[in-house]
Amino acid sequence: MNLDSVFTPGLVAAQQPQWPGGPDGEPVTKAVNTLKKLPPLVFAGECDNLKERIAEAQEGRAFWLQGGDCAETFAAATADSIRDRIKTILQMAAVLQYFASLPVIKVGRMAGQFAKPRSKDDETRGDVTLPAYRGDAVNDLEFTLEARTPNPDRLVQVYHTSAATLNLVRAFTQGGFADLRQVHEWNKGFAKDPRFATQYEQMATELGRALDFMASAGVDPEAFKTVDFYSSHEALILEYEKALTRIDSRTGLPYDVSGHFVWIGERTRQLDGAHMDFAAKIQNPIGIKLGPKTSPEDALALIAKLNPNNEPGRLTLITRMGAGAIREKLPPLVKAITDSGAKVLWVCDPMHGNTYEAPSGYKTRKFDDVLDEVRGFFEVHKALGTHPGGIHIELTGDDVTECVGGGEMISEEDLATRYETACDPRLNHTQSLELAFLVAQMLRDRK
Numbered sequence: 001m002n003l004d005s006v007f008t009p010g011l012v013a014a015q016q017p018q019w020p021g022g023p024d025g026e027p028v029t030k031a032v033n034t035l036k037k038l039p040p041l042v043f044a045g046e047c048d049n050l051k052e053r054i055a056e057a058q059e060g061r062a063f064w065l066q067g068g069d070c071a072e073t074f075a076a077a078t079a080d081s082i083r084d085r086i087k088t089i090l091q092m093a094a095v096l097q098y099f100a101s102l103p104v105i106k107v108g109r110m111a112g113q114f115a116k117p118r119s120k121d122d123e124t125r126g127d128v129t130l131p132a133y134r135g136d137a138v139n140d141l142e143f144t145l146e147a148r149t150p151n152p153d154r155l156v157q158v159y160h161t162s163a164a165t166l167n168l169v170r171a172f173t174q175g176g177f178a179d180l181r182q183v184h185e186w187n188k189g190f191a192k193d194p195r196f197a198t199q200y201e202q203m204a205t206e207l208g209r210a211l212d213f214m215a216s217a218g219v220d221p222e223a224f225k226t227v228d229f230y231s232s233h234e235a236l237i238l239e240y241e242k243a244l245t246r247i248d249s250r251t252g253l254p255y256d257v258s259g260h261f262v263w264i265g266e267r268t269r270q271l272d273g274a275h276m277d278f279a280a281k282i283q284n285p286i287g288i289k290l291g292p293k294t295s296p297e298d299a300l301a302l303i304a305k306l307n308p309n310n311e312p313g314r315l316t317l318i319t320r321m322g323a324g325a326i327r328e329k330l331p332p333l334v335k336a337i338t339d340s341g342a343k344v345l346w347v348c349d350p351m352h353g354n355t356y357e358a359p360s361g362y363k364t365r366k367f368d369d370v371l372d373e374v375r376g377f378f379e380v381h382k383a384l385g386t387h388p389g390g391i392h393i394e395l396t397g398d399d400v401t402e403c404v405g406g407g408e409m410i411s412e413e414d415l416a417t418r419y420e421t422a423c424d425p426r427l428n429h430t431q432s433l434e435l436a437f438l439v440a441q442m443l444r445d446r447k
């Protein structure tokens with residue numbers, strides 16, 4: 001198969017940067033030609049493995065945990081920051097896995113999550129208007145004309161930063177760092193929420209006892225030393241994603257080798273748009289974000305386009321309705337899709353429908369809204385007899401103050417203390433673990 005004939009030419013791509021010279025100009029072409037020569041970041045066989053695991057989750061035999069920054073930055077791709085994000089996801093996974101007795105598919109919004117769709121093309125401060133920040137893949141957060149001008153050389157930096165991040169991910173998850181007993185040690189004593197502290201401690205103790213029991217029963221400790229960890233990001237900048245799409249030598253089919261799993265966002269999933277054409281052509285497992293305005297007909301049309309053969313594991317629907325809407329908006333979608341016989345994994349993104357601006361001007365989310373949307377998600381699936389397949393969370397391993405509430409009782413006034421995100425507010429380390437304990441209980445009670 002010739003790659004040039006894979007994608008339909010001339011389709012409209014929403015949310016693309018105003019590159020100097022345009023999308024076919026010299027600067028973009030130069031970056032694309034560099035990217036095309038670079039080796040794959042992930043391997044087609046790994047994407048297939050993930051698809052098989054998603055197929056398991058679609059049948060209720062695994063749970064999906066996807067988490068990481070809203071927007072990764074080049075500056076935050078340090079050993080400490082990457083380690084602490086992986087650690088947070090592994091801790092959450094251990095809690096979920098133990099209490100739900102289900103394997104957890106661990107997926108980072110990591111090693112490629114550098115581009116952002118924006119509601120406005122420009123940002124105005126005082127009497128200065130500049131292009132909006134679209135992620136480190138495109139421009140810089142600093143509010144100057146030079147920093148905000150899209151620069152395609154950044155796409156090459158996305159590749160190298162993703163490669164360095166993935167290298168650490170692979171080292172950490174294969175080299176003993178992910179050992180379940182270590183993960184348990186990390187989980188000790190984190191509990192700060194007075195509402196749940198005792199319960200958390202009991203659960204952590206129970207988990208420790210189970211590990212001791214397995215060790216005493218002669219279970220090979222090596223079995224706990226490595227984990228599979230997959231990378232994911234929004235497939236937004238099509239020049240980048242297409243330059244990293246390769247024909248797999250085993251199957252002769254195209255895979256986007258920039259990440260194991262890519263999703264198409266709420267703002268770029270137009271049925272006849274370039275993003276949908278891209279997603280339909282690649283063989284990776286893919287996700288689609290669905291907001292509260294999605295009708296059952298919209299969802300069925302997206303499914304028909306992306307997975308016409310109803311391949312298991314291929315399609316994940318990531319709903320982001322908002323805590324106030326999920327109980328009303330999700331059931332008609334789940335009913336229509338279940339009745340159609342389409343195989344999908346239902347994942348709850350309780351972040352993007354719950355963002356608001358605090359009086360101080362910071363964009364934030366309430367921990368209790370996040371929790372309530374996940375609770376609504378479980379309620380809907382329980383009522384309809386379908387599987388609550390997983391969660392999609394914006395989080396960091398650091399002690400930031402970006403979302404309000406949780407055991408540390410971060411208030412709107414506290415937001416300024418440590419507000420570091422380049423885009424949306426993330427759950428901090430403690431809030432992420434608290435969420436995992438609470439979701440673990442929902443999973444335990446899911447049937």
Ligand code: PEP
Binds near residue numbers: 117234265266267290
């Ligand atoms: C995101 O996941 O960061 C995002 C922009 O989400 P959505 O497409 O759901 O708005």
Ligand code: CO
Binds near residue numbers: 070352394424
């Ligand atoms: Co976001």
